[in-house]
Amino acid sequence: MIDKVIRIFNITNAIQANPGISAADLALKCDVNIRTIYRDLDILSLIAPVTNEGRGTGYRFMGKFFLYPLNFSEQEALVFSLLPSVVDKDKLPPGFDTAYDKVMATHFKEKSKQNSLIENITDIIQMGTPAYRQESPNYLQPIIQAILEQKTIDTVYHTQYRNETTNRKINPYYLVPRDQRFYLIGYCHLKQAIRTFRISRFQNVDITGHSYDKGDFNIKQYLKNTWSIDRGDKNTTFKVRFSSEVARYIKEEELFVHPRMKDQKDGSLIFEVTVNNEKEFINWILHYGPNAEILEPQSVRESLKQQLSQWVEMYR
Missing domain, CATH: 3.30.70 (Alpha-Beta Plaits)
Known part of the structure; x- marks a missing residue:
């Protein structure tokens, strides 16, 4: 089974690199007979838009389909990383280790690129500093990353009107820019309700390993009839x-x-x-x-x- 999965990866890479490649050439690259290639292509067609428009035209992918990047979720990456420890290595084909390394390297490279992109974005977005602080850390990067990965954040937050600082776990949903400030809308575990947080009032933000689901939360419905950012209770x-x-x-x-x-x-x-x-x-x-x-x-x-x-x- 493992060798078939690796072969389908190799077929996908070969078609991407050589649009119009023939079944015979795929068989040669994968060192199998052409009937095996046809069976693999049937499986591949269930998950990818592979097409052959007629004799002599070879195989290619329709539209903008591309395998790279892998776009693993954290759970999928963890499962794949454990693969070598749960299979019998004596039964693995010779190409498994190199194929496995390439897949994991691609995943980590994409994750690194995503983090780098977030850093660049947050460097571009400049926010003011409250007058009572000498400097204000920019917590946009971990918050944006947590929103993209749907991870709960562990925070220290200062509530100005109560002059109170609390530790809060928050499921971050949306960032909203208003009046030269950024606000975070998310589920507050402390209050067990959706709350709005001003970014400049965070004193610390750490991403946890806990994933969350927004469920049926609708930002437009939540902010219905809200003029700026603070929701009232009387229309x-x-x-x-x-x-x-x-x-x-x-x-x-x-x-x-x-x-x-x-x-x-x-x-x-x-x-x-x-x-x-x-x-x-x-x-x-x-x-x-x-x-x-x-x-x-x-x-x-x-x-x-x-x-x-x-x-x-x-x-x-």
């Missing part, structure tokens, strides 16, 4: 008029919510949206100053009037 519908000076910029805002926008004859824009965190939305509106007028709800409009009056008094 509020806003109606805002933006002046013609900023209307075109409002249209290109990248949002999780789906606002209703209507152009006005004077170039202004009526913007309606339902959000679950009133405070986040108002803070965003204030960025536009007099170019944004809250029309509804009336209660928020009145509250903002009072706040603006206090500001005027402050600067008198």
Whole structure:
């Protein structure tokens, strides 16, 4: 059985290296008769798009199929690495050791390339440092790696509003950039619920060997009606008029919510949206100053009037 697996690997490599190779040449390369090659090709066709378009055309793979990289999961790599210890070496063909080494070398090379790519990506992504820290370690690399490999992370996290530091195990699901910061959304084992974590508040991040499954978690459903990143528990519908000076910029805002926008004859824009965190939305509106007028709800409009009056008094 092992020699057949090795032969199919060799056939795959030969077809990739020589598209259009004949069955006779494959038999010569594998040192078997042509009937064996035909049987192996039948097996290969069950797992790969191998084709022979007619006499004299030979074998090739359709589309962009390519064996390399192997893309082993950690569990698959572990199982394959244990193979030599669970088979009778006396019954193995001479080429087993070299074929095994090539497969494992390919896996480790790809893993190294993936880690190197993650390092390069995280070097490119530059984040600010909180004012209270002299320097802030970049934990994006282990977090991205853990997300890709679906591994739980062991962390030390500081919760700012409680001024509390805790050890937490987190299943990292998604990274979300918001307001010049990165946030991690994942399952917190401590709270036994989905939580949002600000990356700059991690004080340590280690990848564990424990794998996780996101199940039916849906990021779009989770962030439904969330204006920025903090989910609230009460939906509020806003109606805002933006002046013609900023209307075109409002249209290109990248949002999780789906606002209703209507152009006005004077170039202004009526913007309606339902959000679950009133405070986040108002803070965003204030960025536009007099170019944004809250029309509804009336209660928020009145509250903002009072706040603006206090500001005027402050600067008198």
